[in-house]
Amino acid sequence: MKVLVSAYACAPGRGSEPEVGWNGVQQAARFHEVWALTWAEQRPAIERTLSSRPLPTVHFVYVDLPRWRKLWRLGWPGQHIFHHLWQIAAYFAGRKLHRRESLGLVHHVTLVCYWRPSFLALLPAPFIWGPVGGGESTPRAFRSSFSLRGKMFELGRDVARKLGEWDPFVRYTARKATLGLATTEETANRMRGLGCKRVSVLSEAGLPPEEIRSLSSIPLRQGSPFRLISLGRLVNLKGFHLSLRAFAQFHRQFPESEYWLLGDGPERTRLEELARRLGVSDKVTFWGFIPRTQALKKFADCDVMVHPSLHDSGGWVCLEAMAAGRPVICLDLGGPGLQVTDETGIKVPATSPEQVTHDLAEAFCKLASGPELRARLGLSARKRVSEHFNSDKKGLFMTKLYQSLSTPEE
Secondary structure (H helix, E strand, O other), X not given: OEEEXXXXXXXXXXXXXXXXXXXXXXXXXXXXXXXXXXXXXXXXXXXXXXXXXXXXOEEEEEEOOXXXXXXXXXXXXXXXXXXXXXHHHHHHHHHHHHHHHOOOXXXXXEOOOOOOOOHHHHOOOOEEEEEEOOOOOOXXXXXXXXOHHHHHHHHHHHHHHHHHHHOHHHHHHHXXXXXXXXXXXXXXXXXXXXXXXXXXXXXXXXXXXXXXXXXXOOOOOOOOOEEEEEEOOOOHHHOHXXXXXXXXXXXXXXXXXXXXXXXXXXXXXXXXXXXXXXXXXXOEEEEEOOOHHHXXXXXXHOOEEEEOOOOXXXXXXHHHHHHOOOOEEEEOXXXXXXXXXXXXXXXXXXOOHHHHHHHHHHHHHHHHOOHHHHHXXXXXXXXHHXXXXXXXXXXXXXXXXXXXXXXXXX
């Protein structure tokens, strides 16, 4: 089949959305001839990889808007406008390709956001929208614990999402979708509200088999001190202020323990000050930004992954930790709440900041005092990633989906 994949973000080895786009293109190319529309900014990274690992069934089409790049200087609002303009340019590129190649199916892979349109839905071919996310929100009870910057971000996101839902082109995208794929049930409900008639829940996250093998080779840890690790941008929505408070409570019972935070962001100074006030600054290490390949190696020196994100469609770091055999403690929200099970970690309900802090501390204590439990959860975590979040297996699922949608009903 000739397939058009729209992957605005698409680059190998970067994790998050660029990895989603790259995996989507790779998997489609295993079974079909693919034309991949992506932002020209990704071209150097893609071509470096193709020089050593060619994809002969993929034709990359790089779409750019050089005159509009200045919008990026305006921050998030400018990037949002740029993405809309890019989608319009992508539609004209896609229309030209469809007239020439008679494409059998169109698949929007990135951006993974349900409240942004894909004008490729206008093409006369079956259209798959997603998996897309963004329907998850920080529970209201937690916003009071945010900094002013964090509160303004959440307010801006709420407004942008509502405006997106009113956008007639977003609603048209939803109505035209032959199938909508949502990362969580929260997003699925919002897609149905926009008029998407057929919606299924499917995580956008999946690890390549070679990466699963590499992470699975990391041995289960036996040493001391007991060490927790978190990876991610240091922003309010990641909930690290909650895990720091929980660590301070836990540390009173387990003084020979440490907490590593890998990542950087606008909340770093505030989090470092919080660690000082809580009296655990000598036991908390802020590593700052570390390249992804080096960051993943840090799992070897840690026992448990902590991911207290308050809204997260994906949660790739949870899968990476699970593949490395590390139990995951997360909030029972969004993507991580679907990835982690009672057999692979501990999910904490999110009712209030005080309740989450207490329950996280209890979870830390439970795993710190149970090495056999950690080992059992870690082995189950590896198995779950291999069985349910292997990108090759997801590729087989997607090609069957492509075939079912492109075959006329009897």
